[in-house]
Amino acid sequence: MPAAFAPLRHPAFRLLWWANLAANIGLWVQNTGAGWMMTSLDPSPVMVSLVQAASMLPVFLLALPAGAAADIVDRRLYLIGAQAWVLCVAALLAVLAFAGWIGPWGLLAFTFCIGIGNALNFPAWAATTPELVPREDLVQAIALNGIGFNLSRALGPAIGGFAIGAAGVEAAFALNALCFLTLLLALLAWKREAPVRSLPPEHFLGAMRAGMRFVAASPAMRAAILRACVFFFFTSAVWGMLPLVVRKGLGLGPEAFGLMLGVMGVGAVATGFALPALRLRLPTRGGMVTAFSLVSAAALALLGVSGHWLPAGVAMLMFGAGWLAAASTLQAAAQFATPAWVRARAIGIYQLCFFGAMTVGAVLWGWAGARFGIAPALLIAAATCAIAALAVRGFPLDAAPPAEAPSVAMPSPEAPADELRHILGADSGRVLEVVRYTVDPAERARFLAAMREVRRVRLRSGATAWRLLEDVAHPERWIELWSVESWTEHLREAGRLDAADRAALARAAAFQSADRPIEAARYLTVQP
Template identity: 35%
Template sequence: MTERASNSLADGKHTHATADGLDLHLRPRSWFGTLGGPFAYRAFTTIWVASLFANIGGSIQNVGAFWLMTSMAPTPAQVSLVQTASTLPIALFALLSGVAADAWDRRLVMLASQVLVCSVAVMLAVLCATGQITPLALLVCTFVSGCGAAMFQPAWQSAVAEQVPRSELSAAIALDSFSLNFARTAGPAVGGLIVARLAPDVAFIVSGVSSAGLIYVLLRWRRRDADVKAPRAPRQGLLASLMGGIRYCLGSHGIRSALLRSSLFGFLGSPVWALLPLFAKRQFGGEAGTYGILLGAFGAGAACGALGGAAMRARHHPELVLRIFTLTFGLGALMTAWSPCKAVAMLGLAISGSSWVVVVSTYNLAIQTASPSWVAGRALSLFHSCIVGGLAIGSFVWGMVATATTINATFVISGLFMLVSMLLALRMPLPSPVPYDQCPEIAR
């Protein structure tokens, strides 16, 4: 065993003993120690904190946009378009953002995305303050802001490997998932309070300030020369770059298996996302408040799963983690469908929420560590496209099933299929990590 030089990122120092280039832990760390590992690196800590506030700001902006559309055009079709405008860019531009993350400096890609998000938030605030906001302007601004968010995510996730060593990557990804899901839980509550007590334009101002904070942190991120000069995808035509990334991912049996399995997981899990509002209304006769409580239970479970998943992966093989939490997601869906009261439904949704995040982050980690640095951004963006695509197609299909049967029956059917889907691991194993000399960005 040889000692490797300490890894210093923006004055954050951490030393690992290695053998043959691999990071080793001499003894298992506690759950808190596992999650706290990435915070030993100042670059990760500052960017993570800033992105947490930016994620919360984005959720607050969404609340302001929904409420503003409700007051301007209070029809279900118009209000639902706000959700479409915010999520459609992920499905449309995830692969393009992956190309950008591989071909250009990821720090610059993240900066550009946050400048776009901040500019949109400021524009919305100005339009509201001057009384010039319209439903069309709100939808266009929401769509453009969603484009910025879609551009940011692949670059941020592939750049995490520039901030922590490979031994801390699982915990770092878990913390990233926690940031997103905590924002989805806390953001709507804070946003609702801001909109109710103040005005929607204040929500947009808060979002702009939070994005500006992340811009400031990214500008001050001091990187090592090895990270700045890390190999990038060769500059080539957009279509050629896209097809090159797709060919690599589909040509790798392990990555292809992970993509197919994650797509199916998104498809089978989509009823919980798509039909929850109607479930709250029909099962318990509730309105928006009941839906908010149930959605909050799912979000709280997701936040807990983001933290607990890292500890599980530190102690168990990823395949075992996937099987356990695919099983618990299905059981959570069944519990929700058969719930006699809100408390049981909340417990089932919390179980499903935590399972969702653990499964998605485990697939994320498997694909990221199996991809060489020159294609990592496109592999992650393809993964996001598969998850979102499974959700989008599943929402439509399961909506048709619910129309022909009932929402409860749809939850039961999808939950049972989720249990059966665990058998795919026998024929579609996860990919193995790439050798360190092929992945210089995370081979520290």
């Protein structure tokens, strides 16, 4: 089997990959039908762009709670529920469209409801991939998911365009429902081995807070989110205005609209297969994203000046290449920046941010199209996309190799007293953790530098607050304080640390004076 398809040798991944391909084809058929239907119901640039915004807004609103739910409940049942919702809404939309009972605002409402199902699905599906393949196949599995998504982008719009031309938009909506039924049946057939939990599941609100704290304390995730927002905000101009470019600028019909999106998908799929070779020329993820952001900007400019289908097709081919390379690289960067325990939540926050950028961008570029004209708006988007891509290229997406951890004794607090064990649990109240260091004052600056990384480690692993205190009478004495929400959350901390986190803690502990051990203690918050 070629290396590009190696993850397909795993039966569960293969089953869900093919089913997800069918569902994504249906989603693009749905998007094509909704965008084209709106050009008939209300052809203003703002209303057409609102179709794209309505499909993306639910991700902005629900990505974080969806990610938290996907991390704390059985992921298979969660995905089944999400697909069942999309199937029911898609089927109802098809029935009402056949009856002729859908107006412009009704279409936006149904598009929003389908977007709710997709918002619930996205973070859970992203977090499921590492369960389906071993670690050595994970990178290619992520790439293969991107190839599948863009293969559906190549096929779905073309199928949708021809379905609309042959039987109307109602047929496109019905086909979407059928495709999601395929994915629902595959999820029912998937025999997932639920992970063994030694601790009770996290509370929903606490899980969301832990996810936000992790992202806030993770420089790699912050860089991925920032660069994704920049890229997707400017490139959303294509999604918001392409139906009008085809209908008004080129004077073509729904088949051409579907083919334009299909050409874009072809460019994306071809680039997906070429990514291993491209990584040899652009070995850093940051360099890859910058280069293909500029390719996307050039595609926006070419689309803006095109008055014929041929240059417009070339622009969409270029745009598909830039979109796939940049989007899949950003997604991989976000995946590798998150450990398993928080992956769905962190990916949910990542998707919340970039889908929010796409939603705002689609509305803004639709307004710019109405105010200045379609071509000028695309040219403005192209210029600002290139400038912004160059402005954020200094935010690295590649993690630095971890420094070697010193071999030192780590602090270990005393075991809880027997008379207090009965109150230690999820309802114990806040736990304050304390570590006391004795450090040579000559090492103060280096110790503070090490503790800055310790702070990020504590916050990523669940701390709600962190402080470092220096004794004004004895400058060699330091106290590190941090709090967690409960005793159960304290017990989760050790399982959330990876090798790099433990190395950072060891580097800080190495500053301890040799004549005395580091002291550690834990305190419960008590209401007198």
